[in-house]
Amino acid sequence: MNAPLSTKLYEEASRIFPGGVNSPVRAWRNVGGTPRFIVRARGATIVDADGRSYCDFVGSWGAAIVGHAHPKVVAAVQAAAAAGLGYGAPTCAEIELGRAITQALPAVEMLRMVSSGTEAVMSAIRLARAFTRRPKVLKFAGCYHGHSDALLARAGSGAMTFGVPDSAGVPEAVTAQTLVAGYNAIDEVRGYFAAYGEEIAAVIVEPVAANMGVVPPQEGFLQALRELTLASGALLVFDEVITGFRVARGGAQARFGIAPDLTCLGKIIGGGLPVGAFGGRGDVMTLLAPLGPVYQAGTLAGNPVTMAAGRETLALLDDQAYVHLEDLGRRTEDGLDAALREAGVGGCVQRVGSMLTLFLGTERAHGLVDIERTDRERFARFFRAMLERGFYLPPSPFEALFLSLGHSEADVDDLVQAAHEALQEIA
Numbered sequence: 001m002n003a004p005l006s007t008k009l010y011e012e013a014s015r016i017f018p019g020g021v022n023s024p025v026r027a028w029r030n031v032g033g034t035p036r037f038i039v040r041a042r043g044a045t046i047v048d049a050d051g052r053s054y055c056d057f058v059g060s061w062g063a064a065i066v067g068h069a070h071p072k073v074v075a076a077v078q079a080a081a082a083a084g085l086g087y088g089a090p091t092c093a094e095i096e097l098g099r100a101i102t103q104a105l106p107a108v109e110m111l112r113m114v115s116s117g118t119e120a121v122m123s124a125i126r127l128a129r130a131f132t133r134r135p136k137v138l139k140f141a142g143c144y145h146g147h148s149d150a151l152l153a154r155a156g157s158g159a160m161t162f163g164v165p166d167s168a169g170v171p172e173a174v175t176a177q178t179l180v181a182g183y184n185a186i187d188e189v190r191g192y193f194a195a196y197g198e199e200i201a202a203v204i205v206e207p208v209a210a211n212m213g214v215v216p217p218q219e220g221f222l223q224a225l226r227e228l229t230l231a232s233g234a235l236l237v238f239d240e241v242i243t244g245f246r247v248a249r250g251g252a253q254a255r256f257g258i259a260p261d262l263t264c265l266g267k268i269i270g271g272g273l274p275v276g277a278f279g280g281r282g283d284v285m286t287l288l289a290p291l292g293p294v295y296q297a298g299t300l301a302g303n304p305v306t307m308a309a310g311r312e313t314l315a316l317l318d319d320q321a322y323v324h325l326e327d328l329g330r331r332t333e334d335g336l337d338a339a340l341r342e343a344g345v346g347g348c349v350q351r352v353g354s355m356l357t358l359f360l361g362t363e364r365a366h367g368l369v370d371i372e373r374t375d376r377e378r379f380a381r382f383f384r385a386m387l388e389r390g391f392y393l394p395p396s397p398f399e400a401l402f403l404s405l406g407h408s409e410a411d412v413d414d415l416v417q418a419a420h421e422a423l424q425e426i427a
């Protein structure tokens with residue numbers, strides 16, 4: 001556990017950055033101790049400033065699906081960088097990545113590149129409001145859609161980690177147009193449509209929730225959202241920033257067979273570099289400037305280095321890759337399930353494809369109400385016990401573990417063995 005150089009660096013970082021970090025969950029407030037400063041990573045291994053190696057199950061929060069610094073991705077980035085870092089003008093690289101995305105997600109007829117998931121969702125919501133000429137947005141408790149004002153209501157991820165469901169600095173008038181229902185609670189959604197149907201521009205959902213830990217949609221949930229939005233004239237927006245190219249090549253919309261009107265992407269499509277994208281129905285997307293009245297722009301959007309990293313990453317994700325990721329996911333789930341049982345620790349493992357969460361202190365998690373019962377203190381001890389054994393897990397009980405093509409079956413078996421010991425230690 002002792003990491004003297006990381007601790008020293010954290011002290012210095014804390015003088016420069018609030019909380020020592022540039023994104024809150026990185027500060028390890030949920031698990032105690034100080035964060036490791038990472039100096040390099042390759043495949044499934046990350047190395048900190050003290051020279052310690054860890055088997056990484058954060059994977060840059062899901063972006064690193066082909067493993068860290070895959071040689072082909074790095075070569076593509078180097079070639080793109082050598083040609084020029086960006087021009088603020090159209091490039092062929094944008095077309096190549098855009099084509100790969102529209103081919104994988106048929107519901108995305110047209111798209112626009114942006115620089116983060118937050119921007120993608122913010123822009124998709126603006127577009128939905130313009131298209132429907134309605135003001136309200138319905139979201140789900142525990143789903144995180146980035147940190148734009150309107151969506152910081154009952155958000156997951158860092159907002160939840162710190163027990164601040166709404167951020168200070170967001171005017172009530174902004175979130176007043178945001179309705180919040182329970183995840184998987186379709187009757188609540190029906191109630192909102194009955195009360196405000198004519199005012200709802202969009203329903204936005206993580207089609208597999210991953211920002212309160214992994215919570216799969218229950219049978220019929222996404223289908224019911226599709227039917228209700230169609231009946232009312234609202235748009236269905238899938239936030240696939242995590243699930244896109246993760247739970248299937250075509251994302252959750254392919255895995256569950258539901259076509260949304262708009263889709264938000266990020267993470268994987270940037271191959272590890274900053275990115276976001278939103279897209280969907282052509283009749284909606286053509287409302288965007290310069291064709292239509294909805295303004296949206298970005299100086300570095302679609303920059304050629306990111307586009308090259310994304311294109312190369314998506315090229316590595318063939319059918320065989322998804323079979324392998326699914327196998328690794330199942331092996332991890334089965335192993336952790338058995339470890340929980342053998343240690344006699346109450347909890348459960350929830351998984352979709354290559355992302356999963358080990359919840360301690362609750363036997364099921366269908367929505368935020370269940371999640372709030374998890375044992376945070378016990379999770380913190382589990383996290384530290386795993387770190388000591390060389391496993392780098394998300395430093396929060398409300399996040400997903402991500403597997404990648406950089407992981408081997410042996411990595412998974414080692415994780416399970418370590419979890420076995422760690423769970424016994426904290427039992």
Ligand code: PMP
Nearest residue numbers: 116117118144145146239241242
């Ligand atoms: N939507 C979802 C589902 C996310 O998980 C995230 C980030 N984890 C975002 C949006 C925001 O993306 P970014 O952090 O790139 O702004």
